[in-house]
Amino acid sequence: MSTALVPIDLPDWSWERAEVRQSLRARDIAAVFRHVQQYSGASQSRIATATGMTQARVNEIINGRREVVRLDVYERIADGLRMPDDARHLLGLAAGREKRNGGAAFDLAAFPEVVxxxxxxxxxxxxxxxxxxxxxxxxxxxxxxxxxxxxxxxxxxxxxxxxxxxxxxxxxxxxxxxxxxxxxxxxxxxxxxxxxxxxxxxxxxxxxxxxxxxxxxxxxxxxxxxxxxxxxxxxxxxxxxxxxxxxxxxxxxxxxxxxxxxxxxxxxxxxxxxxxxxxxxxxx
Missing domain, CATH: 3.30.870.10 (Endonuclease Chain A)
Structure with missing residues (x-):
């Protein structure tokens, strides 16, 4: 059975790692995609499906042959990777429609150090x-x-x-x-x-x-x-x-x-x- 359509779901702690947060802050989508592969095992095809791109486009981004510059593409990437709100804010985006964190802990998007x-x-x-x-x-x-x-x-x-x-x-x-x-x-x-x-x-x-x-x-x-x-x-x-x-x-x-x-x-x-x-x- 193909896994291309299986949603990508990274562990919460992966978005809190310093290198991931630095990539988000720099809007370095190539690095973000590499981190997604590292922490979720997702293939380029799965990333492409989740973010509404072709596999060839994802490959170009990862290998530095194309950059992401459009806001709507950043939004698609954030939505497709189910970024928590503090990760979205580091990327320069508004909070998502649904909160991923609840209960005893919540995110402070205004302070990147306080996760x-x-x-x-x-x-x-x-x-x-x-x-x-x-x-x-x-x-x-x-x-x-x-x-x-x-x-x-x-x-x-x-x-x-x-x-x-x-x-x-x-x-x-x-x-x-x-x-x-x-x-x-x-x-x-x-x-x-x-x-x-x-x-x-x-x-x-x-x-x-x-x-x-x-x-x-x-x-x-x-x-x-x-x-x-x-x-x-x-x-x-x-x-x-x-x-x-x-x-x-x-x-x-x-x-x-x-x-x-x-x-x-x-x-x-x-x-x-x-x-x-x-x-x-x-x-x-």
């Missing part, structure tokens, strides 16, 4: 863990960190390759200094005793020392400023949420931020993390 917003950390947990399992660098900025990396069933701890003792992944963790005035203030904000909050920080440090003893490349630091941002970085992707009076970081909306060639958000958050480390005390 998704989750209602809370638990809505992003599966994607965070997927990223953490393949990362080479893991940075964590937290208050006590028990739910992120301290406990056995925490969000990130199980993602470290236990059979290798966590080797191959460089981990840096920033925790709020349990002896600081900032911790006392933060405890009051969330209605918890300073003693309890400080005990949680110290427990996380103790559990992270166990990872170090197992051979994990891990560094743990204490910072002394009032926490504002909660951050998880896996290579070129960040998951960012905020602390405020009355709620903890995992209750905040979580922003998925990806590194782009000229975007300020990823660079700014990474610079902030490094600056906090520069002024922090290493404990592990």
């Amino acid at each position: 998704r917003v989750y209602a809370a950390q638990n809505a992003a947990a599966e994607e965070i863990q997927q990223q953490a399992r393949t990362t080479q660098e893991l940075d964590v900025l937290a208050v006590r960190g028990l739910g992120l990396i301290g406990l056995n069933d925490s969000l990130l701890r199980a993602c470290l390759p236990r059979e290798q003792g966590g080797k191959g992944v460089r981990v840096r963790v920033l925790l709020l200094d349990p002896d600081s005035d900032a911790l006392t203030r933060r405890a009051a904000e969330i209605g918890e005793s300073a003693e309890s909050l400080a005990g949680g920080v110290r427990l996380t440090e103790a559990r992270l020392r166990e990872l170090l003893a197992d051979g994990c490349d891990i560094q743990v630091y204490r910072y002394r400023m009032l926490p504002t941002w909660r951050l998880i970085r896996t290579d070129t992707t960040m998951f960012v949420s905020a602390f405020d009076a009355g709620w903890e970081g995992h209750e905040s909306a979580t922003y998925k931020v990806m590194e782009t060639p000229h975007g300020p958000l990823f660079r700014g958050f990474r610079r902030m993390f490094d600056a906090v480390i520069d002024g922090a005390q290493r404990t592990v």
Whole structure:
């Protein structure tokens, strides 16, 4: 049976990859088609059918012998490839008639770096863990960190390759200094005793020392400023949420931020993390 008429349906994560987003932003349809082939296995014939072109025309575009310049052709391509709205916006098009994303996550087309917003950390947990399992660098900025990396069933701890003792992944963790005035203030904000909050920080440090003893490349630091941002970085992707009076970081909306060639958000958050480390005390 011919597969030429089978709809092309790329996984959502493929549209979020930096190289795909750069191709869309540059309106490089040849590169877009190559990415479609890479991530969906679609032939030139299938791409042609989906986008209302001939196979010969698709071949010319992929091989650089023809460029796409007409708006209606861009629209046909976006519709035929079922581009999500943020991909359409990068291509310079309006949102599609039907939203592809719903539920706990939605796209922010106006900010190419911010590819998704989750209602809370638990809505992003599966994607965070997927990223953490393949990362080479893991940075964590937290208050006590028990739910992120301290406990056995925490969000990130199980993602470290236990059979290798966590080797191959460089981990840096920033925790709020349990002896600081900032911790006392933060405890009051969330209605918890300073003693309890400080005990949680110290427990996380103790559990992270166990990872170090197992051979994990891990560094743990204490910072002394009032926490504002909660951050998880896996290579070129960040998951960012905020602390405020009355709620903890995992209750905040979580922003998925990806590194782009000229975007300020990823660079700014990474610079902030490094600056906090520069002024922090290493404990592990």
